Amino acid sequence: MVLISVITPVYNARLDYLTAVYESLAAQELPDGWSWEWLVQHDDPSDLELPAAIVRDQRVRPGSARHGGPGVARTVALQRAGGRYVRNLDSDDVLPPNALADAIAVLESHPEIGWTTCRVLDLMPDGSLTEFPGDPADGPIPLGAVAEYWRAHDWRLHVHPTTITIRHDLLLAIGGWMALPISEDTGMMLTANAFSPGWFIHKVGLHYRQHAGQITKADPNASDRTERMEMINRRLKAIDALLDQAKKGPGQ
Template sequence: MSASVTRHVVVVTAVHPPSARFLPDAYKSLCEQRLPQGWEWHWVIQEDGGSEDVLPYVPEDERVTFRQGRRGGPGVARTIALARAKGEYVKVLDADDQLAPGVLARDLAALEADPAIGWVTSRVLDLWPDGSTAGFPGDPPDGPIERGEVLGFWKANDFRAQVHPASLFVRRDLLVALGGWMALPASEDTGLLLALNAVSRGWFSAEVGLLYRKWEGQATGQAPHVDPDERAARMAVAEARALALAEFGWGYPANGVS
């Protein structure tokens, strides 16, 4: 009898020195996940740069791979991390965030059950420094998200998507086909989400899947992130990419199953 083959979920994390101190909390939340028999996770941590400040926070675990590279932003770090491990699915976990109990198994079950679904997102709670949490109003109902819905909501609500890209779980082949994360200084994950929804149906889990840490050093809280000229440019190119993909008519799955 041949030995069973272990299948993997690749968890990708971009990190830079200010966020490295949160890696132990992220690791703890990952270790508390339970996957079905025959499945394992592989955590790939990619530093955006080459400092000496991140490695001390990286756990010693054979399931964890740590690499460094020249700086290019979190999107570049996540995309290059895809070369470090093989797996059918990719889960995003930012260095300063934490997975909620059971989310990996729920995400996996959604995509294993329906080959016409390309990606999954989950309900997200803000995690404040005092340990309190707060949800987002207006989450969609539990279930499928049809093609184009994310872009429509995003345009109607001042460029805010109704699902959170930091909670993304996606088929690796679909992610690679779209080129990974966008080459933007910020909003690279939202750009990817819009592109994914332009070519494939998604799924939203109404159960909490991620604790999104709010802290003084996070990139989204810095002045350049809300500079109006740069923000307008980021939003314009993200929208143009999604519209072009939809116009070209390419879709996932390629055989037209829906």
């Protein structure tokens, strides 16, 4: 059985939201010969309390470690991952049944592609789903194209990093998620695109829950956005410089 690993950091999460995440995973329609594992990483050294129905599912692999923020929690969980591919998933979002299969299909068919993202619908508090414009066309995302758009649009992306599915070895090679208080998936995706082209799947692959407790809304340090974005940008510039030097060869 071939695995796809789904990694979710958890800190003060609502159990009803976690249950919804699990139910969306249980409803995944995977290709023959594939299964998922869910690495639920508690961003706290105490054991994570999960509903009994979730604990009984052997595909669910909870873990815990000292508090370090979502990027650190995801990267700590990565060392337990056994999947060929790794899907990013937050503790308050849900996957439509096609989500994992769509990413698997692209990555299996296109070995030159390192990662995928997909369309997102906002999941509103009343349960309705809301679409928003601006998605790119279905197909490849060239090397470095995400950073080019991001720099030209005030550090805003045209693809959603929380939907990323990435090859396991590529994720290891770039060091996992960035150790930032938020935007860790943004830093990871931009870094991945510095080394590998991606693919945008023009099918909905995530229902992004909108609620008052979201970390991106509740973060008291939102004023540090400039510093976070500049840290990511400096990292990308350093990577570009090293890659250019490697192409020129020693002494050039």
